[in-house]
Amino acid sequence: MKYWKRIKIDYEEEIRKKSLELITKHSNILDRSQFKGSFINMPPEFVKFNTAIDHALEPYGRVCVKAGIYLMWNNLDAIPHIDDQEAVARVNIPLLNCEGTSTIFYDNVQTKTLLLPTGASYHAVVNTDYHEVDRVEINSPTILRISAPHSIVMNEARAPRLTLTLTLTPDISDLLDYD
Numbered sequence: 001m002k003y004w005k006r007i008k009i010d011y012e013e014e015i016r017k018k019s020l021e022l023i024t025k026h027s028n029i030l031d032r033s034q035f036k037g038s039f040i041n042m043p044p045e046f047v048k049f050n051t052a053i054d055h056a057l058e059p060y061g062r063v064c065v066k067a068g069i070y071l072m073w074n075n076l077d078a079i080p081h082i083d084d085q086e087a088v089a090r091v092n093i094p095l096l097n098c099e100g101t102s103t104i105f106y107d108n109v110q111t112k113t114l115l116l117p118t119g120a121s122y123h124a125v126v127n128t129d130y131h132e133v134d135r136v137e138i139n140s141p142t143i144l145r146i147s148a149p150h151s152i153v154m155n156e157a158r159a160p161r162l163t164l165t166l167t168l169t170p171d172i173s174d175l176l177d178y179d
């Protein structure tokens with residue numbers, strides 16, 4: 001089973017630029033005093049105004065049904081977890097300070113479902129005897145198997161770390177195992 005795969009995304013720079021513009025000029029997401037949790041579901045307008053997202057996904061026959069932001073200020077913001085169960089895999093695009101950071105995958109986990117104050121739910125790993133099985137640096141668009149347990153280790157001297165995470169239909173997990 002593959003946990004991640006690089007993916008070529010047309011309009012990558014345009015998507016990054018527009019996403020950062022929407023986040024910095026039209027939200028208070030980067031105001032640390034307003035931080036309520038690392039996974040932030042964006043409103044439908046975010047995808048609507050970020051028209052390059054669906055253009056970029058056309059060659060893959062996918063449509064973006066939901067965009068989220070993953071925001072970290074320190075390493076406690078991404079302890080081992082499984083994302084909510086809506087998707088098997090998602091496309092992640094680096095936005096800020098992702099260089100030198102690692103998304104780490106694990107096996108042998110037990111989880112407990114928790115609800116973040118942002119409204120997003122996730123499944124936190126509650127045991128400690130899990131094992132690392134793979135890791136990847138999100139330095140370019142990457143499909144991640146977010147239905148497998150994972151954590152993120154960032155460089156805390158360079159905060160915040162920010163990624164755009166796209167939920168697609170049909171689910172993009174089939175491309176993980178397709179060479």
Ligand SMILES: [Fe+2]
Nearest residue numbers: 082083146150
């Ligand atoms: Fe996650």
